Amino acid sequence: MAREFARVGVVGLGTMGAGIVEVFARAGIEVVAVEVDEAAAAHGREHVENSTARAVSRGKLDEADRTALLERVRVTTDLTDLADVALVVEAVPERLELKAQVFTALDGICGPDTIFASNTSSLSITELSVRTERPGRVVGMHFFNPAPVQALVELVRTVVTEPEVVEDVRELAVRLGKSPVVCGDRAGFIANQLLFTYLNQAVGMFESHYAGREDLDAAMKFGCGYPMGPLALMDLIGLDTAYEILEEMYRQSRNQRHAPAPVLKQMITAGLLGRKTGRGFYTYAEPGSSEVVADGLTPPPPGADDSALRPVSRVGVVGTGTMATGITEVFAKAGYHVVVRGRSESKGDGAVAAVRKSLEKAVVKGKLSEADRDATLGRITTTVDFSGLAECDLVVEAIAEDLGVKQAAFSALDEVCKPGTILATTTSSLPVVECAAATSRPEDVIGMHFFNPAAVMKLVEVVSPITTSPEVTATVRDLCAKIRKAPVLCGDRAGFIVNALLFPYLNDSVAMLEAHYATVDDIDSAMKNGCGLPMGPFALLDVVGLDVSLAIERSLYQEFRVPGFAPAPLLEHLVTAGRLGRKTGHGFRDYS
Template sequence: MAREFSTVGVVGLGTMGAGIAEVLARTGVQVVAVEVDDAGVERGRGHIEHSTSRAVAKDKLTDAERDALLGRITYSLSLADLAAADLVIEAIPESLELKARIFSELDGIVGPETILASNTSSLSITEIGVHTGRPGKVVGLHFFNPAPVLKLTEVVRTVVTEPDVVADVVAFAEKLGKEPVVMGDRAGFIANALLFGYLNHAVAMYESKYATREDLDAAMRFGCGYPMGPLALLDLIGLDTAYEILETMYAQSRNRLHAPAPILKQMITAGLLGRKTGRGFYTYDGPDSPNVVADAHTPAAGGDAGVSIREVQRVGVVGTGTMATGIAEVFARKGFDVVLRARSTDKAEAAVGKVRKSLDRQVAKGKLSEEDRDAIIGRISPAVEFEELADCDLVIEAVAEELAIKQAVFGALDEVVKPGAILATTTSSLPVIECAAATSRPSDVVGLHFFNPAPIMKLVEIVETISTAADVIATAHALCEKVGKVPVHCGDRAGFIVNALLFPYLNDAIKMLEAHYAGADDIDSAMKVGCGLPMGPFELLDVVGLDVSLAIERTLYNEYREAGYAPAPLLEHLVTAGRLGRKTGKGFRDYS
């Protein structure tokens, strides 16, 4: 039976400590909150009173419940007042020296069975615990900010933490209405360890001018459904905080991907810490404001003035798969005449049938009229011969993800399609320049990476090679906007933006599981509940397909030669065993 914690101490009443004290008092726990001086106490009391007042205004608390909650919190300037506590949660600044001193003092004050917990987001619980005479009763209990709102808590066990202590703390976190996940003691724990590697990679992309801040953020919001883009999220977290977490992670892992991107240190030195100072990667209308305002780095409205746009009325699509038929639907819906080319008449007719089936679903849902459906289908012409694409203004290749096949298609298109037409590939990871090199018109070749399903997903990555003409890029951008998509620009490197950021993160999650650091369910919960992601990494891998994921990770590794990008052996083994995800019924999980 889980142990009861009737009196809990909280040391430190900053934003996190005050939030934790409020969470505890909401569930009937008596709280003793300790700060270093009167100013700290008043600041913490103010946080809690303001937060609970907002809860009353939103009808989430009654006045009587608020008064009872506030009555359960006792404030103090002395650690000695924690003598009767069953559990003490430390929430002071991220300094190992400070935390070690507090834990050493607490060890001499509280009873022998009292559990000592740290809310640290990145420091070693083991290193904190050795400063006490009870390392078996020391645990990490990492709440997420704002603590009264966010459900995730990370329960961090060291190699000497007693199993009963972990079980009792997990049960207590559940009683608080939280979703606890358990893991070993490693820098960053689950959420930060996976999140900050991804954020650091995005900073490196920005620093190298591979993509703009706006395009990096839009790519992850519209391509992955993330609630915030990586650079906007860093501004919210604080660049100084992010730097400290990355430094701590790198000190433990010696993984070069955790070494903070140099621009972070430069920005911190210049006082550009993010929202709290009014400037970070973006500029805000004041300190602590969420409102972004234009600055010298904001792209000009309308793109590159003076660059002409090529006229596009007739669009060719080569391929019969889900992506090809989806792209054909996207353009036909917006009034373009579309030629859908397949290798045989039967396949061409079947591809048009796929589009009709998709449109029929929209009619059944009342989102499209029968007349509009018939008009859209009427704009799509099936074709078998490449010559039927001759008068297209834009031809989009959407065949199998094999370079030799794509190059053959581009060679054939080059021979028949009229001069001045744009040739595009939908590849998600292959070099666009390799497709362009198969033609005599590399300046007319561009990457247009739609996301699946193309009629629904908003993002299109426009990939320019070193040869792509400026007016081709401008035309691609204008076309994407015309068909209701969000275009982002990047260079011709493996993974472009989304896959280059997404798959190293997924690979890190697999390595975490492989090391028995945490279970798949806990890792998925940490990223969904703690970071607001639509899917956990293992859910997503099983949806994408483990074979597809492995191919992308191999491509990234072969391009960047970065040790951290080498596919996790566990992924290789699962693919070899035929566990490819949902499509085979077995992946990281079994499906019925």
């Protein structure tokens, strides 16, 4: 039977500590909160009072419950007042020696059954536990900020933590209304280890000028549904805080991908710490503000220089599959005449029928008028011969993800299309320059990677190999804005932006599971509840398809040769076993 915790202690009343105090008190638990001096204690008490007052004003807490909550909180400056508590949560600044000193002092004050928990986000729980006479009763209890709101609590066990201690604290977290996940003692635990590796990689992309800050952030927001882009999130966290977490992760792992990108140290030295200083990757209206203001790195809006753009009024689409029909719908709805090239008349008719079906759904939902439906369909024609695309200003290839097939299509287009026609490929993983090499006009070839479903997803990755003309890139970027898409510019390398950031993160998750560090459910919960992602990594892998994911990870590893990019053996084994995700009914989870 789980242990009852009627009285607990919290050491440290900063933002996190005060929030943890409020969480315990909300659950009806008496809290003894300790700070270093009277001023800090008063500030901590004020934080709890202000937070609960806001909850009352928002209708999330009534005044009587607030009064009762505050009566359960006792603030003191004397550690000996914790002598009779059942649990102490340490929430002092993120310095190992300071935390260890607190635990050492508490060890001589508290009873032998008292559990010690650290709220650290990255430091070793093992190193803290050995500074006590009770290492088996020391755990990590990592709340997320703001603690009264965020559901996730990471419970960190060491190799000597007693199983009943983990279970008791897990049951307590549930009583607090939290979603606890259990993991081993590794820097960054679950959420930060996966999150900061991804953030560090995004910073490296920015540092190498592979993509701009706005493009990196828009790619992950619109391509993956993330609440914030990686560089905006770094500014929110604080570059100094992110650097310290990465440094600790690297100290423990010696994984090169955890080594902080050099530009972080340079920015920290220059005082560019993010929102709190008013400048980081972005510039803000003032320190602490979330309002981004234009600076020297802000790109001009699409179409700012019309003189550099090629006119586009007639668009060709090569292909009749799902992506091709979606792209056809997007351009036709935006007012462009679209010529669809299919391998047969029936294929072309099928593509038009698919567009009609999609438009009918929009009409039924009240999102499109019947007149607009008819006008859109009236702008679509079909052809069997490539020559039917001769007068197009832009041709988008959307056929099988096979380089030989795509090169044959580009060679055929090169022969029939008029001079100045832009030739674009929707490839998600193949080198765009290889398609350009199949033509006599490589300067006119570019990547336009739409995301599925093309009619719904806003993102288009505009991929410019070294051969692409700047005016072609500018024209395509402007065109994307005109068809109500969010264009992001990047270079021509495996994964472009989204897949290059997403799939190493997914692979890291599989490796974490393979090492028995945490379970599928706990890892998914950590990333959804701790980082606000729309899906956990394993739920997403099962949706994408494990075979598709494996192919992308292999291409990334082949290009970059980074050890951490090598597909996790577990993923290889699941694919070999035919467990491909939802489409087969079995993946990381089983589906009915």
